[in-house]
Amino acid sequence: MKERGYSTQAWSEHELHPKQSEGFSEIDIVNFVFTMDLLNFSFWSALTEKERFQVEYRGRRWTGYNSLLASLRRGLDEGVPITTPRYWRSREATEVTLRAVFRSATAEPMPLLHERVLILREAAEVLHESFGDEDYDDNSVPAVGRQLESAATDEAHHASSVENVADELAAVTVTDVATSTDAAMADRRDDVLDGKPSEATAETAIPGAQDMEQAEGTEHQPVPDTQAHAVIQHEHAPPDPTQPSHAEALPQPDLSVVRLIEKAERSAGKLVNLLAKHFPCFRDETRFDGRRVRFLKRAQIFVADLWAAFNGTGYGAFDDIRCLTMFADYRVPQMLHTLGVLSYSPPLLYRLRDKKEIPSGHSWEVQLRGCSIWAVELIRREIVREHPEAEVEVNAVLIDFFLYDLAKERERGLEEDQIIKMRTSHLATALLSAASTLQAQSTTAPGYDCYPTCISSTVPANQTLSFGRHYAVLNLDLINALVSGVAPTPAGSAWIANTARWIDAVHAQTPPPLSIFTRIYFSNSHKPEIGPASPFAQVGGALGTASSNLTQVYPAFTVDEAAGDVVLQKTRYYAGAGNGLEEILRAQQVDTVVLSGIRTSGVILSTAYRLFDLDYKVYVIANNTIETPPNTPDINTNILEGVLPKLPVNVITLEQALSALNNSGPAIY
Ligand SMILES: Nc1nc2c(c(CN[C@H]3C=C[C@H](O)[C@@H]3O)cn2[C@@H]2O[C@H](COP(=O)(O)O)[C@@H](O)[C@H]2O)c(=O)[nH]1
Numbered sequence: 001m002k003e004r005g006y007s008t009q010a011w012s013e014h015e016l017h018p019k020q021s022e023g024f025s026e027i028d029i030v031n032f033v034f035t036m037d038l039l040n041f042s043f044w045s046a047l048t049e050k051e052r053f054q055v056e057y058r059g060r061r062w063t064g065y066n067s068l069l070a071s072l073r074r075g076l077d078e079g080v081p082i083t084t085p086r087y088w089r090s091r092e093a094t095e096v097t098l099r100a101v102f103r104s105a106t107a108e109p110m111p112l113l114h115e116r117v118l119i120l121r122e123a124a125e126v127l128h129e130s131f132g133d134e135d136y137d138d139n140s141v142p143a144v145g146r147q148l149e150s151a152a153t154d155e156a157h158h159a160s161s162v163e164n165v166a167d168e169l170a171a172v173t174v175t176d177v178a179t180s181t182d183a184a185m186a187d188r189r190d191d192v193l194d195g196k197p198s199e200a201t202a203e204t205a206i207p208g209a210q211d212m213e214q215a216e217g218t219e220h221q222p223v224p225d226t227q228a229h230a231v232i233q234h235e236h237a238p239p240d241p242t243q244p245s246h247a248e249a250l251p252q253p254d255l256s257v258v259r260l261i262e263k264a265e266r267s268a269g270k271l272v273n274l275l276a277k278h279f280p281c282f283r284d285e286t287r288f289d290g291r292r293v294r295f296l297k298r299a300q301i302f303v304a305d306l307w308a309a310f311n312g313t314g315y316g317a318f319d320d321i322r323c324l325t326m327f328a329d330y331r332v333p334q335m336l337h338t339l340g341v342l343s344y345s346p347p348l349l350y351r352l353r354d355k356k357e358i359p360s361g362h363s364w365e366v367q368l369r370g371c372s373i374w375a376v377e378l379i380r381r382e383i384v385r386e387h388p389e390a391e392v393e394v395n396a397v398l399i400d401f402f403l404y405d406l407a408k409e410r411e412r413g414l415e416e417d418q419i420i421k422m423r424t425s426h427l428a429t430a431l432l433s434a435a436s437t438l439q440a441q442s443t444t445a446p447g448y449d450c451y452p453t454c455i456s457s458t459v460p461a462n463q464t465l466s467f468g469r470h471y472a473v474l475n476l477d478l479i480n481a482l483v484s485g486v487a488p489t490p491a492g493s494a495w496i497a498n499t500a501r502w503i504d505a506v507h508a509q510t511p512p513p514l515s516i517f518t519r520i521y522f523s524n525s526h527k528p529e530i531g532p533a534s535p536f537a538q539v540g541g542a543l544g545t546a547s548s549n550l551t552q553v554y555p556a557f558t559v560d561e562a563a564g565d566v567v568l569q570k571t572r573y574y575a576g577a578g579n580g581l582e583e584i585l586r587a588q589q590v591d592t593v594v595l596s597g598i599r600t601s602g603v604i605l606s607t608a609y610r611l612f613d614l615d616y617k618v619y620v621i622a623n624n625t626i627e628t629p630p631n632t633p634d635i636n637t638n639i640l641e642g643v644l645p646k647l648p649v650n651v652i653t654l655e656q657a658l659s660a661l662n663n664s665g666p667a668i669y
Pocket residue numbers: 010011014040041042043044063064065066305326327328329330331332400401402404405424
């Protein structure tokens with residue numbers, strides 16, 4: 001941030017953010033930012049970069065957050081006062097007209113468009129009720145809206161009509177936009193607030209002939225919302241300067257959002273609370289662990305955008321901006337993960353890889369959002385520790401903006417096919433690209449780390465595999481003492497994710513087959529099951545009794561006792577040493593076992609040999625096995641590709657095992 005001199009100035013450097021230098025008044029900017037942040041959510045698409053929702057504007061196609069900005073800017077250019085709250089509740093703001101404003105250049109419409117329209121309408125009502133101007137006549141009707149409506153009547157209520165409307169809309173170039181100066185607009189706003197008429201405003205608000213010519217040549221002239229109605233009213237009849245002042249016909253600017261901001265008395269916290277109190281759509285809260293958790297993402301981003309748009313002055317002056325948190329969505333958490341600040345637990349990681357959704361409000365989503373807020377706060381503290389002089393300037397908002405911009409920058413740097421697009425209202429796949437980074441790292445790490453497959457399977461890839469109906473799943477020695485040794489490594493992380501994925505897939509079967517977990521522990525602290533000379537003393541010697549944390553199943557792996565999972569004590573290499581394994585397998589008439597576990601040269605090898613010898617059909621899932629250090633790189637490969645196939649024990653990939661599950665059962669257990 002220091003190197004780049006990153007500050008609130010970056011906000012105005014964004015090509016599509018409104019600026020006073022482009023003719024936007026302060027009120028226009030306030031209303032633009034409010035509109036933008038009402039709608040600032042969920043732009044993801046499952047479609048490819050080319051097919052997804054895009055907005056054509058200024059000769060380019062915009063996606064994501066930028067597509068929202070582009071549609072607002074385009075709407076204003078085309079004469080629709082889309083950032084004027086009072087317009088949203090006017091008769092002119094029909095669904096068809098609004099759809100035209102947000103029209104797509106592709107076949108995919110803007111995501112959640114209907115919801116967005118409802119949000120605008122709801123917000124307009126709230127603003128009108130609580131912050132509106134009682135004297136204002138809400139029935140003033142912008143002509144462009146009507147024109148859009150009639151252009152769409154042929155195919156009204158049909159999505160494709162939007163394209164026709166779009167053509168029509170393109171023809172409605174606003175040529176008579178008033179090009180008042182910033183100062184005049186600011187004056188006008190002050191005067192309106194003071195309740196006095198302004199001569200300066202009257203003069204500058206209506207363009208003279210010269211202004212008109214200039215405006216005609218300007219394709220992207222914004223329509224300040226304070227004037228939008230007036231502009232539209234004389235669209236085809238330029239104002240006659242000889243006539244009495246048109247200013248009298250001008251509606252008052254919409255000051256409802258300004259009133260809301262002023263009510264907060266320069267307090268960011270108060271403004272966020274006001275938003276949450278008055279507007280249901282800003283009330284972003286959930287429950288976690290029995291407690292209410294408020295993220296208030298969009299409310300906070302609105303205050304932050306104001307702060308940045310006005311560089312901390314005027315409508316953007318907040319004495320307590322430091323009390324805001326980062327805006328907990330999916331983009332910044334993704335960046336935090338890519339930078340190694342956040343790490344995902346293995347079950348979450350495999351869920352992401354599996355491209356499964358995390359339902360909205362799921363505890364993982366809440367944790368990710370919460371952890372992101374805390375991570376940014378820790379970054380802030382670290383910055384201040386290293387650079388005490390930054391204490392005043394650097395806050396969570398600026399760090400968030402910086403991380404967001406960095407994410408976009410990196411995204412631009414990626415090849416199109418490398419960009420994994422994501423769901424947003426559901427967080428899961430939102431974090432995919434970060435997960436894929438980790439996946440890429442893991443393929444270069446030591447040990448058995450080849451995800452998804454690199455050990456050659458003993459079963460040809462095209463062969464349909466089934467475990468039958470009498471099978472048991474053996475998850476061997478997945479205990480803290482052993483797993484924590486490999487967890488920090490990329491190979492370990494991949495192995496944990498694979499194994500957790502497998503265990504969950506097995507639990508998802510109906511009915512679930514028999515799953516047996518083994519834990520290494522001893523009857524008491526004397527460890528009577530092993531003598532000092534027992535070979536297993538090398539491994540088990542460091543472990544304790546059943547109550548020791550080291551001997552518990554690692555938390556990433558779910559033991560579902562309600563589903564019939566069995567957890568057995570184990571005191572030697574072989575999974576059935578010192579317990580009822582063989583008895584259970586026999587009693588349940590199991591004929592096939594599927595092995596996962598840690599270590600390949602220990603429990604996996606010894607159990608595969610023994611059960612094979614006892615006539616069981618044995619499968620080892622290659623991806624779900626791992627060596628612990630010290631390890632020579634070849635041990636895993638030699639066992640999986642050389643030793644086990646020789647018996648032969650079947651060595652299969654996780655993908656094969658997962659698809660075999662679908663061909664197996666219903667399990668008899
Ligand atoms: N945490 C956080 N989330 C942010 C932003 C912004 C844009 N803020 C502007 C203001 C200052 C910055 O410099 C930006 O120019 C959008 N989003 C969220 O991302 C999602 C869209 O993403 P994509 O599909 O990639 O465009 C969507 O949910 C949107 O709400 C931010 O700043 N922080």
